[in-house]
Amino acid sequence: MKYRTFAKSEQLSAVGLGCMSMSHAYGAPDDPESLETLHLALDLGINFWDTADVYGNGRNEELLSNVLRANRDKVFIATKFGFRAHPDGRLSTFDGSPAYIKQAVEASLKRLKINTIDLYYAHRIDPNVPVEEMVGAMAELVKEGKVRYLGLSEASANSIRRAHAVHPISALQSEYSLLTRDVEDEILPLCKELGITFVPFSPLARGLMTNTLNLNELGDNDFRKSLPRYQKDHQENNQNLASGFAEIAQQKGCSPAQLALAWVLAQGENIIPIPGTKKRKNLKDNAGSVNVILTAEDIQQIESLLLKYPNVGDRYSEANWKFVDKN
Numbered sequence: 001m002k003y004r005t006f007a008k009s010e011q012l013s014a015v016g017l018g019c020m021s022m023s024h025a026y027g028a029p030d031d032p033e034s035l036e037t038l039h040l041a042l043d044l045g046i047n048f049w050d051t052a053d054v055y056g057n058g059r060n061e062e063l064l065s066n067v068l069r070a071n072r073d074k075v076f077i078a079t080k081f082g083f084r085a086h087p088d089g090r091l092s093t094f095d096g097s098p099a100y101i102k103q104a105v106e107a108s109l110k111r112l113k114i115n116t117i118d119l120y121y122a123h124r125i126d127p128n129v130p131v132e133e134m135v136g137a138m139a140e141l142v143k144e145g146k147v148r149y150l151g152l153s154e155a156s157a158n159s160i161r162r163a164h165a166v167h168p169i170s171a172l173q174s175e176y177s178l179l180t181r182d183v184e185d186e187i188l189p190l191c192k193e194l195g196i197t198f199v200p201f202s203p204l205a206r207g208l209m210t211n212t213l214n215l216n217e218l219g220d221n222d223f224r225k226s227l228p229r230y231q232k233d234h235q236e237n238n239q240n241l242a243s244g245f246a247e248i249a250q251q252k253g254c255s256p257a258q259l260a261l262a263w264v265l266a267q268g269e270n271i272i273p274i275p276g277t278k279k280r281k282n283l284k285d286n287a288g289s290v291n292v293i294l295t296a297e298d299i300q301q302i303e304s305l306l307l308k309y310p311n312v313g314d315r316y317s318e319a320n321w322k323f324v325d326k327n
Contacts, residue, residue, distance in 0.1 A: 001045030016048035018276030023056030096126030098137035
């Protein structure tokens with residue numbers, strides 16, 4: 001594994017591990033395989049793990065605790081707060097109030113069975129709570145020793161600047177992949193300016209860029225079935241795109257997933273993607289991306305392919321967009 005510097009002093013694996021799919025959104029959980037995947041992450045030197053209190057209504061944090069507690073010094077653990085969910089896992093509201101933050105952090109610490117969270121994110125920006133008030137409450141957790149670093153997720157440039165003026169924001173997590181690139185205009189330059197590590201989630205476009213995703217076989221409980229990009233309107237375009245991308249990867253001598261992650265890694269030294277998986281074979285494949293070096297010709301070939309198949313579809317439905325900060 002190769003490592004990148006976080007917050008000037010921490011050495012984090014250049015590819016992290018997104019743990020959401022182990023308990024949430026992508027079909028039925030497989031706890032035994034997920035636990036084996038977590039142990040393999042340790043063996044591979046993947047020390048940056050990402051979860052959230054809403055994943056499986058807390059079950060994901062509880063799952064990770066089975067491995068995390070005995071290996072606390074080997075893992076830099078990130079979790080998030082803010083979403084309230086129905087018992088079936090559907091998101092209901094977002095709560096960034098100081099009162100709720102105090103409840104949420106205690107609950108996460110208890111589920112993770114640890115004393116301190118390394119990186120604590122606000123999962124979104126609450127339109128009903130001033131960002132300064134929310135981050136001020138998060139900063140109190142740092143003073144209390146319950147949290148080490150603060151992060152935001154899917155925040156606008158304006159919110160990031162306002163938050164950073166209250167307390168240093170060490171990480172920003174937003175969707176970023178070959179198919180989702182809106183952060184390139186403002187967010188990535190701002191993160192470099194402020195010394196913030198950018199953490200892309202869904203860097204494989206929720207599986208599309210692996211060329212292994214069959215849209216016709218997604219289960220009824222698979223979150224992707226609700227998203228425009230994974231509907232029939234875009235199916236032919238995206239399958240042709242994935243197939244063409246796989247051909248480039250084959251020429252390069254790597255897997256499509258490795259090529260897609262290598263592209264993300266090449267966008268900046270302050271970028272640490274967190275591809276999600278609950279399977280050991282995928283984790284091992286993802287880890288190999290750190291050894292794929294892209295040339296200018298490789299990047300141009302990829303860009304030409306993307307121009308050839310532009311009808312990729314939106315990443316979110318209208319219902320999901322309401323939780324994305326645009327202010």
